[in-house]
Amino acid sequence: MSTAARKKLPIGIQTFSDIREGGYYYVDKTSVIHRLVEEGKYYFLSRPRRFGKSLLLDTLRCLFEGREALFEGLDIHDKWDWQVQHPVIRLSFADGVLTSREALDRHIEELLRAEKERLQLSLQNTSIAGQYRELIQQAHEKYGQRVVVLIDEYDKPILDNLLEPGAPASCARG
Numbered sequence: 001m002s003t004a005a006r007k008k009l010p011i012g013i014q015t016f017s018d019i020r021e022g023g024y025y026y027v028d029k030t031s032v033i034h035r036l037v038e039e040g041k042y043y044f045l046s047r048p049r050r051f052g053k054s055l056l057l058d059t060l061r062c063l064f065e066g067r068e069a070l071f072e073g074l075d076i077h078d079k080w081d082w083q084v085q086h087p088v089i090r091l092s093f094a095d096g097v098l099t100s101r102e103a104l105d106r107h108i109e110e111l112l113r114a115e116k117e118r119l120q121l122s123l124q125n126t127s128i129a130g131q132y133r134e135l136i137q138q139a140h141e142k143y144g145q146r147v148v149v150l151i152d153e154y155d156k157p158i159l160d161n162l163l164e165p166g167a168p169a170s171c172a173r174g
Contacts, residue, residue: 014054016062020070030076033059054094057150061088064148087139089115092152097160104157119143 010024019026033056036043045053062070066085071077091111098104105128112131116123121138125131139147 014058016055016059017067017070019055028074029056030059030063030071030074033063034076034079037063054092054152057090057152060148061090061150064088084145085143086145086148087119087143088148088150089119089135089139090150090152091115093156094153098157099160107157 007023007025010019010022010026013019013022013024018024045056063076063080064086065088066082068077068080068082071080091108093107096107098107108128109131112123112128112135116131116135119135119139119142121135121142123131123134123138125134136147136149
């Protein structure tokens with residue numbers, strides 16, 4: 001293989017479209033993704049930090065949004081119904097440091113507001129739980145498909161509040 005034809009390693013890249021469109025190496029895991037989607041309903045994915053969970057969730061987002069061109073040449077391409085597009089709600093707790101319950105609540109409200117605007121919905125509820133429920137219900141009604149909810153870095157607010165690994169809960173800040 002000549003140097004000009006070599007692909008780049010996707011170090012630190014967590015966006016599926018950046019990898020596929022940017023000429024990076026990509027290990028095709030879409031056969032496993034297809035099996036997950038076909039065989040189950042809810043999943044809790046627990047793997048070590050920096051182990052590809054965010055990239056996996058972004059791949060799922062692109063898949064359910066029906067972005068077919070990104071999957072050309074991959075195992076799942078001929079197995080997926082590209083005519084069906086699902087509304088996707090993706091909530092990520094990766095940004096910032098949340099050191100209090102109030103900061104966490106504000107962050108969740110910001111995430112829900114951003115998803116509401118992206119999906120062009122209007123929410124009436126004022127509580128976080130009500131907004132979350134309404135966001136899912138309205139997205140389903142507007143787009144006529146089941147809603148896909150992806151939550152990334154769910155544990156980061158907990159880790160932000162530990163003073164030291166293994167410390168008891170009474171030692172947490174906030």
